[in-house]
Amino acid sequence: MEEKKVILDIRNFSVSFEQYEKGFRKTGLPVIRNLDVTIREGEMVAVVGSSGSGKSLLAHGILGILPYNATMGGELVYDGELLTKERQKALRGNEIVLVPQSVAFLDPLMKIGPQIRKGKKDQASREKLNGIFEGYHLKNEVQELYPFELSGGMNRRVLVSTAMMGNPRLVIADEPTPGLHMAMVRRVMSHFRELADQGAGVLLITHDLEQALEVADRVVVFYAGTTVEDADAKDFRSEETLRHPYSKALWRALPQNGFQFIRGTQPYVKDLPEGCPFGPRCEWYTEACKGEISCREVRGGRVRCVRAV
Amino acid sequence: MVLEAKNISFQYGRDTKQILENFSLRMESHERVGIVAPSGFGKTTFCKILSGYEKPDGGEVLLDGKPLSSYGRYCPVQMIWQHPEQVVNPRLRMREVLKQGDEIEEYIVEGLGIEEDWKNRFPAEISGGEMQRFCIARALGRRTRFLLADEISTMLDLITQSQIWSFLIGEVERREIGLLAVSHSMPLLESVCTRIIDLEHL
Ligand SMILES: Nc1ncnc2c1ncn2[C@@H]1O[C@H](COP(=O)(O)OP(=O)(O)O)[C@@H](O)[C@H]1O
Ligand code: SF4
Ligand SMILES: [Mg+2]
Numbered sequence: 001m002e003e004k005k006v007i008l009d010i011r012n013f014s015v016s017f018e019q020y021e022k023g024f025r026k027t028g029l030p031v032i033r034n035l036d037v038t039i040r041e042g043e044m045v046a047v048v049g050s051s052g053s054g055k056s057l058l059a060h061g062i063l064g065i066l067p068y069n070a071t072m073g074g075e076l077v078y079d080g081e082l083l084t085k086e087r088q089k090a091l092r093g094n095e096i097v098l099v100p101q102s103v104a105f106l107d108p109l110m111k112i113g114p115q116i117r118k119g120k121k122d123q124a125s126r127e128k129l130n131g132i133f134e135g136y137h138l139k140n141e142v143q144e145l146y147p148f149e150l151s152g153g154m155n156r157r158v159l160v161s162t163a164m165m166g167n168p169r170l171v172i173a174d175e176p177t178p179g180l181h182m183a184m185v186r187r188v189m190s191h192f193r194e195l196a197d198q199g200a201g202v203l204l205i206t207h208d209l210e211q212a213l214e215v216a217d218r219v220v221v222f223y224a225g226t227t228v229e230d231a232d233a234k235d236f237r238s239e240e241t242l243r244h245p246y247s248k249a250l251w252r253a254l255p256q257n258g259f260q261f262i263r264g265t266q267p268y269v270k271d272l273p274e275g276c277p278f279g280p281r282c283e284w285y286t287e288a289c290k291g292e293i294s295c296r297e298v299r300g301g302r303v304r305c306v307r308a309v
Numbered sequence: 310m311v312l313e314a315k316n317i318s319f320q321y322g323r324d325t326k327q328i329l330e331n332f333s334l335r336m337e338s339h340e341r342v343g344i345v346a347p348s349g350f351g352k353t354t355f356c357k358i359l360s361g362y363e364k365p366d367g368g369e370v371l372l373d374g375k376p377l378s379s380y381g382r383y384c385p386v387q388m389i390w391q392h393p394e395q396v397v398n399p400r401l402r403m404r405e406v407l408k409q410g411d412e413i414e415e416y417i418v419e420g421l422g423i424e425e426d427w428k429n430r431f432p433a434e435i436s437g438g439e440m441q442r443f444c445i446a447r448a449l450g451r452r453t454r455f456l457l458a459d460e461i462s463t464m465l466d467l468i469t470q471s472q473i474w475s476f477l478i479g480e481v482e483r484r485e486i487g488l489l490a491v492s493h494s495m496p497l498l499e500s501v502c503t504r505i506i507d508l509e510h511l
Contacts, residue, residue: 050466051436178464181348182493207466210494253471256496259478261471265422 004040007170007201011036013074015057031269032057032225039201046204046212049222055205056101059174063098064088097163099173103155106147113143116162132161152179160188171195174205189215209250221247224266224277230302243303245282310338310373312455312487314359318367328354338454338487343498346508352491356457360388383411387448391460393440397432403443404428411450418446420476438469455487
């Protein structure tokens, strides 16, 4: 099989926050560490992690819209070249689009229609938007309204429409469906899938593994700020085909596999254990898990675990 | 005990669509009933009626043959909401929220993984998953006989979801509480319930 072209290569990516504690400046609370993700043309990659674990920061890092007190490390390579601040700015909203988690990303002072069309007034843009709105059960009149005049669910569909408007090469969807009805969730997901099938790369960031498995080609499992496994979506059909103990735990927690769960919670970045972040919950834990754990290739996937085979 | 909805009809206002029409359901406390239907079909509305939050236009809800109102201030039919933040007073600390219902035994709070320092926080200071655990605990008061779980785990990650469900299943079995679970996930209902009702294809 021919290797598809890599659109975005995220290498050893990190985000940390400057912290002030008791009047002293304390730099570097690392919220994301050693994160590697590759997105190819025509591919939909899901990053799955629990809510509040810092997944949005990954999206914001790629687009260059991290908050001012955040520091980014590692490399982002887009289309074979380093993704610099200037390039991020130039590509943002055109080649690279974000479907943000929060509806607060809509401009409150701009009517919906012009906002999504980015000021374009030509007939083709108008017709395209009308078509997209129809698919999402949004009346054309909505284009004449301001975000505050819409319900949460409507604003969310507006946000998704933004991604469908241009011809994006890379779509970053950050928890794009909360509060939407199931049927609408399916529709949104199938539209992302279509974008990928037309050649775009899609990065879906979500807490919902079941949703991810329905549409994504690959699943990257995110735990305590880092990627622990990068697997083909098919690998989630059985426990044996998965590599990392946490991915296996996710598998066992699925309802059809009997709601078996592991004790404990994900550690906060402030009190990460030494060595493997999953260590305290891991039944395979040994001496070797006390050091820095690097990523390895195992059976065609990648895993951050010393004992995975 | 037996919970019965008899010929329930309901609409939210005069000129709005009829949501439930002559709908009946009977379940016993040893049962775990799953409900599936498309969004907007009236699942949440039905739960609200079954737990006394909404009065039906026609028909009645009976618990062991008697109307819910005859059971006093604490309703033995308790509902857990899909969006728990909507039914929690934002000005109360979680510790007080827990005390709003019936007496709750400590092992429930522990079993649901509620941590001591969450109790001192206000609703805005905890995550959706943490909030949902408090609301489940609150619904499991001593006098609860039926529990209505309306899409309670859609917002939760898998491990949290499985912790909550395995606790709930154990608890309703042990106390013989009847469970009505609404969900769009068939695998979930199939592993939780003893019978599943598809409202759309009755
Ligand atoms: N408070 C309300 N006022 C008016 N209409 C409502 C209200 N709550 C729900 N509805 C409408 O009633 C219908 C059924 O809603 P609901 O019971 O929430 O369905 P489900 O839980 O199956 O998704 C929907 O069309 C919804 O828009
Ligand atoms: S590195 Fe060690 S502790 Fe971490 S997941 Fe692997 S076996 Fe478990
Ligand atoms: Mg509902």
